Amino acid sequence: MSSxxxxxxxxxxxxxxxxxxxxxxxxxxxxxxxxxxxxADHLDLERGVVLHTENGMLGMGRAAVGDEIDxxxxxxxxxxxxxxxxxxxxxxxxxxxxxRGGHLDVCVLGAFQVSVTGDLANWHTGAAxxxxxxxxxxxxxxxxxxxxxxxxxxxxxxxxKLVEKCTYPxxxxxxxxxxxTDHGVFEITPDGVRxxxxxxxxxxxxxxxxxxxxxx
Amino acid sequence: xxxxxxxxxxxxxxxxxxxxxxxxxxxxxxxxxGQPLELIDALSRHGARDxxxxxxxxxxxxxxxxxxxxxxxxxxxICSFPRQSDSWVFDDLYRSGRLExxxxxxxxxxxxxxxxxxxxxxxxTPTSVGTPLAEGKEERTIDGKDYVLEYPLHGDYxxxxxxxxxxxxxxVYRKTARNFGPVMATAASTTIxxxxxxxxxxxxxxxxxxTPSIYVDKVVLTS
Numbered sequence: 001m002s003s004x005x006x007x008x009x010x011x012x013x014x015x016x017x018x019x020x021x022x023x024x025x026x027x028x029x030x031x032x033x034x035x036x037x038x039x040a041d042h043l044d045l046e047r048g049v050v051l052h053t054e055n056g057m058l059g060m061g062r063a064a065v066g067d068e069i070d071x072x073x074x075x076x077x078x079x080x081x082x083x084x085x086x087x088x089x090x091x092x093x094x095x096x097x098x099x100r101g102g103h104l105d106v107c108v109l110g111a112f113q114v115s116v117t118g119d120l121a122n123w124h125t126g127a128a129x130x131x132x133x134x135x136x137x138x139x140x141x142x143x144x145x146x147x148x149x150x151x152x153x154x155x156x157x158x159x160x161k162l163v164e165k166c167t168y169p170x171x172x173x174x175x176x177x178x179x180x181t182d183h184g185v186f187e188i189t190p191d192g193v194r195x196x197x198x199x200x201x202x203x204x205x206x207x208x209x210x211x212x213x214x215x216x
Numbered sequence: 217x218x219x220x221x222x223x224x225x226x227x228x229x230x231x232x233x234x235x236x237x238x239x240x241x242x243x244x245x246x247x248x249x250g251q252p253l254e255l256i257d258a259l260s261r262h263g264a265r266d267x268x269x270x271x272x273x274x275x276x277x278x279x280x281x282x283x284x285x286x287x288x289x290x291x292x293x294i295c296s297f298p299r300q301s302d303s304w305v306f307d308d309l310y311r312s313g314r315l316e317x318x319x320x321x322x323x324x325x326x327x328x329x330x331x332x333x334x335x336x337x338x339x340x341t342p343t344s345v346g347t348p349l350a351e352g353k354e355e356r357t358i359d360g361k362d363y364v365l366e367y368p369l370h371g372d373y374x375x376x377x378x379x380x381x382x383x384x385x386x387x388v389y390r391k392t393a394r395n396f397g398p399v400m401a402t403a404a405s406t407t408i409x410x411x412x413x414x415x416x417x418x419x420x421x422x423x424x425x426x427t428p429s430i431y432v433d434k435v436v437l438t439s
Contacts, residue, residue, distance in 0.1 A: 054322065055246040055392045071249060072393040078247040078300075089391055091398040091426070092246075092272075093330040096323035100343060124348070131310060132319045134349065135297040139323030142342045173346035 009182040009200035015150055017042040019108055019180050022148075027105040028052055030140055033077040036108040036150050045084060052104055054136040056095045059087030076136070099136065100143040107144035109137060111151045111176075113166045116212060118176040118188040120149065121168035134171075141172035153181035153210070160210040162186060162193065191215065219385025219429055221414055223437045228258035231408045231436045235259060235373055240268040242329065242371035242400040243281060247273055247300070250393035252377035252410045253280045254438045259375065260284045266291045270329075270371060272322060272396060274298035274306035285309055294369070296322035321349060324366050326399055332368035333402025333431075340365055374404030378427065381411040382418070385432035386425045394426065401431040410436045 010018070012035060020042035023029055030052045031039050040062065043049050051060040053075045060075060061082040069080040090098075098104065113121040120141050123134045141147050151161055162179060179186040184198040184206060194215040195203050207214050222231050232255060235241065241259070245251030260283055267290045274293050275282030282305040284290060293315055298306050309315035320328070321343050331339055340363035344350040354365040376397035379390035387409055389397055401407045409427075414437050 053392070055249070055395050057392050070391065072391040074247065074249050074392055078249075083391075089389075089394055091389075091394050092322075092326040092396045093399040096326045100323050100327075100341065119346075129311070131299040131307060132317075133297045133299040134319055134321050136322040138321040138343045138347065138349070142345070143323075170347045 007200060011182070012038055013041070015180050015182060018185065019148060019150060023049055023106055025049070028058070028103065030054065030099065030104050030107040030144065032107065032109040032137065032140065033135075034110045036110060037075075037077065039108055039150070050086075052095075052098065053081075054095055054099065054140070056090050056092060057087060059084045061087075096136070096139055099139050102143060102145060104140075104144045106146045106148060107140045108148045108150055109141060111149045111161065112168045113161050113163050114149050114151070114176050114179050115163055115166045116188070116193050118174045119166050120147070120171045120176050121166040122171050124169045126169050137171050141175040146177045147172075147175050149176050149179045151179070151181055153183040153206070160212070162210055162212065164212065186214070189215075218383055218417070219381075219432045220434045221381075221383060221437065222434060223414075227436045228254045228410065228438070229261065231255065231434045232258045232262050232375075234406075235262060235264045237265045238267070239264060239372040240270065240370070242374040242396075242404050243269055243271045244374070244376035244395065244397040244400050245271060245273075245281070246392065246395040248276055248280070250377050250389070250395045250397055251280050252375045255375040255408060255410050255436065256280050256284050260287050260289075263287075263289065265289045268292040268294065270294045270325070270369065270400075272296050272325065273300060274303055276300060276302045278305065282306065285315065288314065290315060292316040292318065294318045294320060294325070296320055296325050319349065325369070326396065328366055328369035329371075329396075329399045329403035332370040333399065336368060338365055338367050369403065371400065371404035372406065374400040374407040376400055376407065376409050378409050378411050380413040380415060380420070381409060381432070381435045382415050382420045382429075384417050385409070385429035385435050386420055387411070387427035387432060388420060388424060389426055398427045401427045406433045407431055408434045408436065410438050412438065
């Protein structure tokens, strides 16, 4: 019999908690702006997980409140944060060398689309009037040892965001290793996409709705 | 050689007075943190035209970099992330075709300036391979991995904000306001730093100096 959890899709917090629980002790982690920042709320920093922020800091702590707010201490989303013990600061070229040089264990990014081979599209809708803004997404996607995506499995119009081939402009090729969604967690493997768990839908239902050969 | 230390009410104006029309100006800051506001405002008033400006973003609100863009004196913006909730000045100029935009992945932006400062003629990076930002660029496969060739990004001037300087122009920064300052200081022919505090030479611990004075031409003390 299914557990009650499996009968409902996960909330954003539910997805964030799953990701936080999967991040190994001692990892150096970058959380992308937007939804992935929720993962920080569920990370036990005493487990030794160290957060990196692209604007030049390791050991980033939670959002700053009240007197803690310092305009010189912000995260990638420009939100004031606090230091944790053992934090360090460095300039942008060093920060991106850290990212691009494969030193970060995990990054968590949002996405418009992820393909079955791990291609990521998350920076540009391709719309003619859209202002392109890439930030550090391409560097992170290619540079981290593991790139996790956090997103809803379906867009507002009901179309799947896990797709055979991305139709939006790419951020990186074959860079995503795992996709956490409200309806399931998916591993990108050389054999195809394996569903690790599903929420609020059976695997067959997800195969039907995504049109993908999801592996069990 | 020591840097020029400029103090007083018109110090910022004197510091930027030589910036000519057509200059490429590297401007430090990540959003508001580390943005050298007094120098940017002085550049806005100075009136040099046809500028190319390099910054991570493209201005917030109506102040600083956004106010500089609003003067209409910037021809081209090179940045990684122009679109923000409060980038209406940029958005309007871009959409009406009055401002050219080159979007560069943030790591390439930093590394291109690092290369310029280090005398490197170009570098191969996996960032942007297979994306629209790699179109038209030379690609190479090295040890089975695909790379894109990127070129150095040199500035005529760099305007940066540091926390403190000594009389020689050695700089230390504060927290995440450091961001692009140190790498931009190396990449420009003339670097102007605004600081909150100037101390006597010898008072900064040599172990903690982030930007050595060789990269700094002028220091502007802001109150």
